Amino acid sequence: MFRQLAHLSGFSLERLASLCEVAEAGSIGQASRGDANRQSLLSRQIAELEAVFGVALLARQSRPFRLTPEGRELAQAARQFFQVADDLQRRAENAAQRVVIGAGETLIQWLLFPACEALQRQAGKVVFTFKNLDSSRLIEALQQGEIDVALIRREDVTPSLAHTEAWTYAQAAFVPKALCRSATVLKVEELAALPWAVLEGRGHFRQFLETKARERGIKLNAVLECSSYTQVAMAVQTGRYAGFLPEFAKNAAFAGNSAVMQRPLEKGLRYDRSLVLAWREASVRNRSFLEKVIEALRVRIGKWL
Amino acid sequence: MFRQLAHLSGFSLERLASLCEVAEAGSIGQASRGDANRQSLLSRQIAELEAVFGVALLARQSRPFRLTPEGRELAQAARQFFQVADDLQRRAENAAQRVVIGAGETLIQWLLFPACEALQRQAGKVVFTFKNLDSSRLIEALQQGEIDVALIRREDVTPSLAHTEAWTYAQAAFVPKALCRSATVLKVEELAALPWAVLEGRGHFRQFLETKARERGIKLNAVLECSSYTQVAMAVQTGRYAGFLPEFAKNAAFAGNSAVMQRPLEKGLRYDRSLVLAWREASVRNRSFLEKVIEALRVRIGKWL
DNA sequence: ATGATACATGACCCCACAGTCATGTTCCGC
DNA sequence: GCGGAACATGACTGTGGGGTCATGTATCAT
Structure with a gap:
């Protein structure tokens, strides 16, 4: 069924990973961070994906270029797949699962960092990645699946997100x-x-x-x-x-x-102020261990708030 | 984040597509249908994926080999991605979306075939694929996302599936x-x-x-x-x-x-006997046009039952 | 206007990988 | 235990594509 699709010239996992990077960084330039080779590669790889799908993935009206809705859609689908694959691989080699947590810098330093530290010590088997983003970007990133769970103000959560009781x-x-x-x-x-x-x-x-x-x-x-x-x-x-x-x-x-x-x-x-842990339901469905991690975080943070 | 994963030797879209084929066909032999080259290719490609993930994707206890739970998990994740990609591509070239419908042969011939015919005539832009499977295989295929919607007996639906009112x-x-x-x-x-x-x-x-x-x-x-x-x-x-x-x-x-x-x-x-249209919620979430198709099918079939 | 920023393009190398063919091995049913 | 079914493996080829380098061209801020 998908053999033909997978075999299309210009379609590859590397290109999709590049698209995901650009999606997370926001633009080609941000994603390549000074490396001219990478910039060149990303630019071409996304152009090649566009040729495959016959649709613009980058909005070229103003610079820096952002992804189009189609670009985000494809990036999200690819990321979901990569995450499952990554989980599977880590599980197989009995390594820690990766959990990406977003919040403002203050909350990371004073609540999430100590909470995650404590969780790692008691349970192990989890690698946390912190993303320091502003609240609007946090919401976007949650919805796109770029981050698994975020600690944000109660009033910032959108209806599409699940969240804990507020502290x-x-x-x-x-x-x-x-x-x-x-x-x-x-x-x-x-x-x-x-x-x-x-x-x-x-x-x-x-x-x-x-x-x-x-x-x-x-x-x-x-x-x-x-x-x-x-x-x-x-x-x-x-x-x-x-x-x-x-x-x-x-x-x-x-x-x-x-x-x-x-x-x-x-x-x-x-x-x-009120804070909640917020996450996307779909993320938990795809990667069920997230549920445990979120619950453990909730308990930990609850001890301090 | 996923650059390294995507770049692993032995990991490719073609191999994933092969895994999906084997998942749907049930075994390597079924998937290669007499073509010895294909058999050889599938065998190796799955072995290569196993090397990448460090986990058995094929249960080699009895022949023909079936997929392990991990194999099914990976295949399902890959299929979800391919489906989004396929949809995007078809949308871009203004082509028909693909909808896979499962049921017993009788129901296909006497209800689904005429219903889909009618839908195509009035709305166009949809390509239907019929899969004739027995009821237990239908449920599995629904849950794996191999088929989008099925017409099955009311008592066969599992709690994890969404379904219409029974006829x-x-x-x-x-x-x-x-x-x-x-x-x-x-x-x-x-x-x-x-x-x-x-x-x-x-x-x-x-x-x-x-x-x-x-x-x-x-x-x-x-x-x-x-x-x-x-x-x-x-x-x-x-x-x-x-x-x-x-x-x-x-x-x-x-x-x-x-x-x-x-x-x-x-x-x-x-x-x-009671029949329902059944589908997986996640499929509709990933490919929202399915909702319209299912509703149209429901109305059509309702006229005859 | 004018740099500076941000992305595109062309040319190149090299390797990984899809695909093919021939043959080997393992396992199931009888 | 035997034949055949089902899968594995080894060897080979051609090509697509990832990565790199140098340079070109839009667009933005001032």
């Missing part, structure tokens, strides 16, 4: 004892009084803080602008800055550091 | 006017009186009839043993035999033949 966590202030000795509830006034390390740009929480300060006629005393929560945590570690971090940061970033106090926020400053 | 039909007696001029309800006594063309072997309905006759102290007058319902219908057409056929046979086998009467059976002889 809610609050932002908390982390203040070095060198700056303030009392561990009482943080008041709005301290936004102007303490030297804050904050995230650069216009994140939701940053805007929220500035609004609260303005309402009180004061100004957020942002003396250090960081580009990630990890940097904020590092700043706090120095003892010279106070910072706002998710409350679960205390487990990961300040474990055993008694020079930093975690202080709850006063009512008006509370800022809660 | 119920009765067996009816078809009697040439040359043998009996009255079109009244058929009585048990006539089992001994009329010259019956019946299915050979020990089919459920055949056994049922013989039991009923024995209860009445008579014997089923089986003067012609046929190996298919079609042969029974042909026998009835000659005017020299009476036969039991599904009541929908009147549309297909005896259209415009006024020399044959359809006679209902007396209460004790009634023998009803």
